Amino acid sequence: MIEMKDVWKAYPNGVMAVNGIDIHIEKGEFVYIVGPSGAGKSTFIKLMHREVKPTKGKILIEGIDITKLRNRHVPKVRRKLGVVFQDFKLLPKLTVYENVAFALEVIEEHPRYIRKRVMDVLDLVKLKHKARSLPDELSGGEQQRISIARSIVNNPLVVIADEPTGNLDPENAWGIMEILEEINESGTTIVMATHNKDIVNTMKKRVIAIEGGMVVRDEQRGEYGYEA
Template structure:
């Protein structure tokens, strides 16, 4: 599903964020990306959805080399990918419903289908009662639930999450992980960069550890392996 071959990424300031990575992630997997701060985890996940382009190497997503896509082709790629951020990135002047519906309006989905699908994903994240609320009326955990609902509303084949529990207390973090587990059980691939040692060690999924831009460990049912 996702395959990186000899991928390197150097930034203009001289930082080599990714150093010769070779990795494959299969459909339906749940993968944690771990490592020290500054190890290259965020660059690694951004390469998957073409937020950044590699300096060298190829990245295939569902058989397409996304490093060769023209900029105008990238939005079509991202319809297949849901992205969840640590800082939520909700639009403050739109309601919860409108924030999620916006992702479907962009792809020109029929209004009737939009309403049905938005309410489905709000039900999944247990926020149907907040459909008319605005972001400033939500708790941190609710913000992240809306962000997750928005990421899956277009039925992506993969969800990529960059520190999705980083700003949440433990109770909210675990409730968010329950949602990711349910998403994964439905067949969606989940790739998550995280510093949450407790979650990684408890849930026992595939763990890819990155240090200095290189993969130093790739284990099925792995552990975090660093001090929290």
């Protein structure tokens, strides 16, 4: 499903953010990426959806080496990936409905399908009644739910979440996790970078710990392993 083979990433300033990572993530897994600040988690996530390219190594999504793709072919592969950000990245002048629909409009889906699919995912995240609202009329937790709806509207194989609960209070954080778990139970692979010790220790999924750009721990039903 997802493979990283001897992946290295050095930035122009000389920082070696990723050092020879080898991992394999199966379809349908729920994986936490943990580690101290500056460990390389964000680079790991960016490599996975080709926001940055590795200095060396292979990254395969469904057997396709995304490191070798020409830039014009990257958007097609990204359709298989949904990305959820800590800061939501919603378009402020578009309504909730329009923010989610945009992900389907850019791939030229039929308008009738778009209407049904958008309302279905808004129902999943329990915000169907906010379809006409603007992002700044929503709470932080609601904005993150819309971000998730946008990430799954095109039925991705993988949802990559970078600190999706980082800006939320505990109640909203758990609400987000319930949605992600429901998405995972439907067969979607979830890869989530997080500093939330309570969530990791309670939900007991696979844990990959990164320190100094290297995988130092990879455990099924693992724990966070760091001070909160």
